[in-house]
Amino acid sequence: MQAVLEPLGQELVLAHSGAEALKHLLQGDFALIVMDVQMPGLDGLETAALIRSRERTRHIPIIFVTALSREAAHVMKGYRQGAVDYLLKPVDPEILRSKVQVFVDLFQRGRALERQAAELAERRRHEAELTRAAELEQQLVAIVGHDIRNPLSAILATAKTQLGAAPLAPAQQKAFERVERCGERIEQIVALLLDFTRARIGGGLPVVRSEGDLRELVQRVMDEFHASHPARALVAELPAAPLRGAWDFDRLAQVLANLVDNALKYSPADGAVRVRLEPGVGGTALLEVHNGGDPIAPALLPQLFEPFRLGEQTEATVKKSLGLGLYIAKEIVRAHAGSLQVRSSAQEGTTFRVCLPCAELPASEASPCAGTGSADPGLPLSA
Known part of the structure; x- marks a missing residue:
């Protein structure tokens, strides 16, 4: 029997008695039992009855092999004990292997279905957790958007009113200026959060496009940084002619301001x-921001655009960032079907490169900015 079944490539477990067979069945899972009716001690029919009486083993199919006659009463007794087939010796090897x-x-398919059912249950559990997390995030948006922003706006309005009123004593002037600075900083943090x-819940940030000149936007943002620094x-290198397109200019100003602010922080x-x-x-339109500071650590490059990731901290940056700026910049660029990349080395410094299609693209159309970077360490890295 063993020699007949070995070509199937399955694990075969031999038992020389009914008691030994029952012992094996308690120790493992089996796809099929091929059992002789005539065995020492418990015969095949008695062994089958015990197998069927146990919850763990009652569903294992049994093929009886016997040298006895095929009398109807004898065969029916075997079937009543759980046999799925009844073969008379000598058994044809091909027939036995086929059966x-x-x-x-069938056993393997059943196992595959069990795995699929377990995976489906796990997926549903995970989806339920994601749904609960999304609901909590929505509650956070409501809290941050209303319960924090509204009183903060009142505090800022009061500070600005006092600063714009009659001359204050130096100590009062300094105190209200500090309130104003801290309030504006909190406003920035709230906006980032x-x-x-929104990016995590909605699968991306919404953008409101309008026609305009990107050159004017870059010049305006740079003028603001000239005034504050x-x-x-x-240094701004701008094209001689307008560079027009359909973009969300407020959002792109946010991207450029973040990149320039980082460049100032991380450069001498x-x-x-x-x-x-x-x-x-x-x-497309290409926008680059370059600084000659220390290069970004190669180990940080692959995670640079993930939320709450911070570069190496300096006196100018420590405890002044949530690590959300580049993540949000990437989401804004992605919402424009563009790409945001970085390359950084000790020889060349650090350059962030934004590629933006000048026109809004249909959802089915590939972006001309796709695939414009590589992932070599220290060289262009696509985000």
């Missing part, structure tokens, strides 16, 4: 920050 293979296949939550070298005080805007191929 066994059928039950092995709201953007982060008069001692820093800020006497180093220049360069911003270059130029038309790209395929109806």
